[in-house]
Amino acid sequence: MVIPTFNEAKNLPHVFALLPGDLHEVIVVDGRSSDGTIEVARSLRPDVVIVRQNRKGKGNAMACGFAAVTGDVVVMLDADGSADPREIPAYVAALVAGADFAKGTRFAAGGGSADITRTRAWGNGWLNRTANALFGTRYTDLCYGYNAFWAHCLPALELDATGPGEDAKLWGDGFEIETLINTRIAKAGLRITEVPSFEHERIHGQSNLNTWRDGLRVLRALAVERVNGKGRHVLVVREAALPLPVVALVAAPCAAAELARTA
Template identity: 25%
Template sequence: MTHNDVLAAINACVIIPTYNNAKTLSRVIDSVLTHTPHLIVINDGSTDATHNILSRYSTLTRIDLPTNRGKGNALRKGFGEALAQGYDYAITLDSDGQHFPDDIPTFVQEIEKNGMALLIGDRNMNQDGIPGKSSFGNRFSNFWFRFETGIPLSDTQSGFRLYPLGEIRDIRFYTTKFEFEIEVIVKAAWRGIPIRNVPVRVLYDPDERVSHFRPFRDFTRISLLNTWLVLVTLLYIRPRNYFRTFKEKGFKRFFFEDLLHSEDTPLKKSLSVALGVLIGLSPFWGFQTVIVLFLAWVLRLNKLIAFAFSNVSIPPLIPFIVYACLSIGTFVWGQSEAVSSFNWQQFDTYRPYIQQHLAEYVAGSFVLGISAAAVAGILSYLLLNIRSGRNRS
């Protein structure tokens, strides 16, 4: 392999989005060209000397956008061009000089060794010279990425990345600016694409580096995006993943593998069971999945177990649960009216009946939920300890 064919092994190209980085652009391009001729540069409406600089290079692919539309839009244009040229991967890096193109082989070696993935350069944000706002922003991003995907990464904001183009081509994206780099890795993780860090170097030179990140506007957009991604995670992604687990394993296998054989302690498992039963019998219809996953996360309990037992309110049991809640609530409130007029056969009558006796229903729901959760938690704890003792013997 010649020096200029470093990306040939994985059929990759390099994409550089640039906007008013004339000071560093030539140095970045020249350094990239020592590793590969397969270079796509997107001039995102620059108003400085970028146009003249790019005119010196006849071999690279150049896309000139008439106005500045944002980094995310530029990257998406670059991905489209790379796919049209038949590349399987694209390495992206910024044009402000903070990345070292000499680290490009690191991405290639990682793919050759461990297979397809979306790779993000790990800049070691704890080293000297890293701006405090950049380090904080990265920790903020890492936290929400892990919440939304379950994947722990040490750097989620680096623009020095490798994208598997075929795997992300059918994902629908909505953002066009800096927040795109968050949207793309979260949605890729949701698709089951492996996301990994690789070590890279970074240089923050205040005399040369020009940052177009606008703290208030861009941080607000990133926060709004993370809010939306968290809602999708709680309402769709995690329930989808849990249902897939149940479908693949079946209840019996799930019970013995995920409930009995997980590394969590018997106390943690039994508390997770209790939480699931409590929320499943609560009067928060339509929001039980969101509530149980959020509380399991806050309390550091087993989310899968809690979610599984929150489904105690399955359709065949709903009439019995509603009747029990109303009966208990009537007793708690000391009402003389019985629930003898409750219609067991017609589900449509439940809602108006509950509305007429809302206070009784809510009170009964909490009493039943707390009682059932206590019983389920205690029984689970005893059974788990008995099984644990047998395994030790």
């Protein structure tokens, strides 16, 4: 499991308390928190793997976390308490049933959100339609970052976890990471299954999401990914599905924290 964090010390006790007990690894990718996030993570789970970002942004956090994964299944989980770790078995079940990529959706039967406004839901709907037209997908919730996938999908993402330095940013290092992942998975021809998910309000801290600004960022990401060829020419070698996959949970900075740092 990969969990990106930036000043999420108050939220981690809630998130960690709900994690399944049989996880292979929990990877916390920290963006230079100043509130003791790393210390809290270690106190809650002594076996936690701590990875420090080498650049800025949620996308870079995910790239660094993915590079450290040793398990068969990768789960992306925000650290603000909005995503419920108790849903992880449903994601894993979709993978074991034959999917390469289990995409969370708030807009399917059994899903929902306590944190999305009508305007954001309307904008997400139009972005879904655009993505589906450009990439031949059937997504119902493009802008939701709670996903799980087999580790054999990682090469298709073509993410760069190397340098050039903590103050630099590359394409994909920012909030566009979720759109980038969703589109590159589609371009690689991987099998996608949507999993109903309920989004809760963040527990502590304040969201800095801006409907119009961030919607335009997603729209730009769709345009860039439509023409850049990333993910299209990567050979993905599927491993035989395991009856009991080894799950790696990677924690990364939540979208609100990412926006607060990069807006």
